[in-house]
Amino acid sequence: MQELEALNWLDNQPEQYMSAKITINRSCDGTESRGIIFAHPDRIKTLRLRGHLTLIDATHKTNWLGWLLYTIMVRDEHGCWVPGGHFLTKKEDGDIVVEALKVFKQWCGGYGGWRLRYMLTDDSAAEISAVRQAFKPFMDADLIVDHLLYIVHSERTLKRNFAGKKYAKVLHHIIVALKFRSNIHKYRDSIREAMKILERRKDHKKLNYLIKEWWDTSDTWVSYARRHSTILMQIKDTNPVEGWHSAIKYKATKSSIQQFSLKGIIQHVLTVAKEYDLRARKAAIDFRTRRDPIVTEEPWLADFPYPMQKLITQQMKLTNDMVEDNEELMSLEDENICTCSFYHRYQLPCRYIWANHLLYGCLKKEDYERWAYI
Incomplete structure (x- = not known):
């Protein structure tokens, strides 16, 4: 009814x-x-x-x-x-x-x-x-x-199944594999380290669980399998x-x-x-019409949509904090490309790129154009 x-x-x-x-x-x-x-x-x-x-x-x-x-x-x-x-x-x-x-x-x-x-x-x-x-x-x-699978859900499931001090080292290796390994070879190295610990303890139940649920299904839950897509990298x-x-x-x-x-x-x-x-x-209205206040100081930012302006200005503020704290800089690849997670997710200038530019003036006109029209 x-x-x-x-x-x-x-x-x-x-x-x-x-x-x-x-x-x-x-x-x-x-x-x-x-x-x-x-x-x-x-x-x-x-x-x-x-x-x-x-x-x-x-x-x-x-x-x-x-x-x-x-x-x-x-x-x-x-x-x-x-x-x-x-x-x-x-x-x-x-x-x-x-x-x-x-x-x-x-x-x-x-x-x-x-x-x-x-x-x-x-x-x-x-x-x-x-x-x-x-x-x-x-x-x-x-x-x-x-x-x-959502990475955050995978992390919660792992922490639930490998809870306690007994599995702290095992969990560490798996979380590193989940969130930080950049390719399948590095991912498998981390998982193997976790498996070795379980093998030494003869914990066959957890070992079988790790192999069945995580080793054989890596494409569905690990970060490295999403690095080919900026959109996927943005959703964790x-x-x-x-x-x-x-x-x-x-x-x-x-x-x-x-x-x-x-x-x-x-x-x-x-x-x-x-x-x-x-x-x-x-x-939709703000996307091309709204401007971040910093655009008055950095007019080149006007070429970017408003959401991108916000992301870039956040990174610029982090750069100032890095320089004040004397934080070690990450070296850049050719064409001013960074290997940090922010750059992989958005293909926009990150705090490390801005820090290198602040110290060495490495950015050129073509860099700004590449980011604006990517």
């Missing part, structure tokens, strides 16, 4: 929301699993255009029926994370998530509409399985979808989706949100999504 009420409400709105009900039998036990999918048509357009990299996550306790709320999020061309679509499910299982993702693919135009390349999730087995099934290559020329945590979930729950009290019906939570979600739309529109 609640499902019908919610769908009827969506069908009768002037915004012409897209909606669908899905029902499947779970592959694990044959029991029925149901869900409601909904999205604004404009957000589906954003998903189609900007869905190359997509985040998906679920949250609990948003309605009195206990249905989970899933949200798909993408980053628009102005750097704002916006919701692309939502679905509510009665049970947390991969089968219903697969069907929901297939519906979103159809709404995006069917084959070739949603050109997904990277999907980031937490370590939910249901989400991992669903992404693999929903985005199987249909033809040889299809994009292969890489499923990646779940802040976009966690911020969305917080906004959903912050806009209503804890007691009231858990009393929502399915229709009630859908209305609430769409209201909060409109606020995200307004924020995205403001970011």
Whole structure:
């Protein structure tokens, strides 16, 4: 009854929301699993255009029926994370998530509409399985979808499974492999050091866990596997989706949100999504029109979009702190390229580049042009 009420409400709105009900039998036990999918048509357009990299996550306790709320999020061309679509499910299982993702693919135009390349999730087995099934290559020329785990989730899982002083050295080697190794050879060296410690202790349970869950799946969770993409390097945590979930729950009290019906939570979600739309529109206006105050002193910064101006000025301030503290400089590669994580993430001048320029005047006009039009 609640499902019908919610769908009827969506069908009768002037915004012409897209909606669908899905029902499947779970592959694990044959029991029925149901869900409601909904999205604004404009957000589906954003998903189609900007869905190359997509985040998906679920949250609990948003309605009195206990249905989970899933949200798909993408980053628009102005750097704002916006919701692309939502679905509510009665049970947390991969089968219903697969069907929901297939519906979103159809709404995006069917084959070739949603050109997904990277999907980031937490370590939910249901989400991992669903992404693999929903985005199987249909033809040889299809994009292969890489499923990646949030680095922060991987770190939390490792700390949970290798907790205590007994595993401190093991955990150190694995975290170094996770966050700091720049290629597969260095990564494996660090993991081997952790495995050697476990072998000496004859801790076969932890050793087998490390081999099965981490050694064989490195492409999904380590930093080195993302160094080919600046966009992937920029996303290490779940802040976009966690911020969305917080906004959903912050806009209503804890007691009231858990009393929502399915229709009630859908209305609430769409209201909060409109606020995200307004924020995205403001970011689009600021992108090329707003100026950081330092532009008056550094007029060349005006060639950069406002978000880039903020990143560069932050690095310039860090440079001043480095020089005052006599911090050791990192040497630069040819063409004033740095090997630090900031430069890899944004391809913009970092504090080490500014420090070298401050001391040696190494930057030239072509360097500024390269960064401005990269």
